[in-house]
Amino acid sequence: MRKWHRWITVFFGVFMIWMAFTGVASHVTALWPAGEQAGPPPVPQGFVCPETMMCRPKAPPGGMKSLVGWFHHLHSGEEFGPLGTAISLMTGFALMFFSISGLWMYFSMWKNRKDRSLKPGWFWK
Template structure:
């Protein structure tokens, strides 16, 4: 198991870092304050003349984003691999599966090491030096 863990981590480590970085940028773009506070009414074009808002609805144009926050969609496409077409999406899916494998195999290796130390009656408890 360690051999697979080690060799897969060499390949997928780069992609997992990419996914982590673009995910962080996507979330940061959401939280980033816009440079100039504007309302949607100021930035949105006027609705078509034939448009009538249905009774009981509040019809508003979507909020326009400016600055760093406008890059959220781009970061999401990088994060999901969509920006690179089908190969990017496949690598993104495989990276997600690799992350699940690393989590489970790492836990499995830790439990095996812990049980080996416990059977040999070595000190250290759950976290040894």
């Protein structure tokens, strides 16, 4: 299990760092304060809007809000086509594998340590 854990880490570690960076950047840009909001674009002359607000044009996204969509596409791999999406999916599976195999290795080492009765607890030096 250790051998698989180490070899898969070499390949997927780069993609996991990429996904962590783009995920954090996506959340930071989504939570960033909006600041000065631009008003809606001007309406054409002669246009009469009914009482509801639904017909008014919305302002185009700009600044940080446009970065959210871009970082989301980078994070999910959609920006790189089907291969990027497949690598993103495989990186998610790799993260699950690393979590399960890491716990498996930890508990097997804890179970097999020689002086377990001398040192109570879950951690050792």
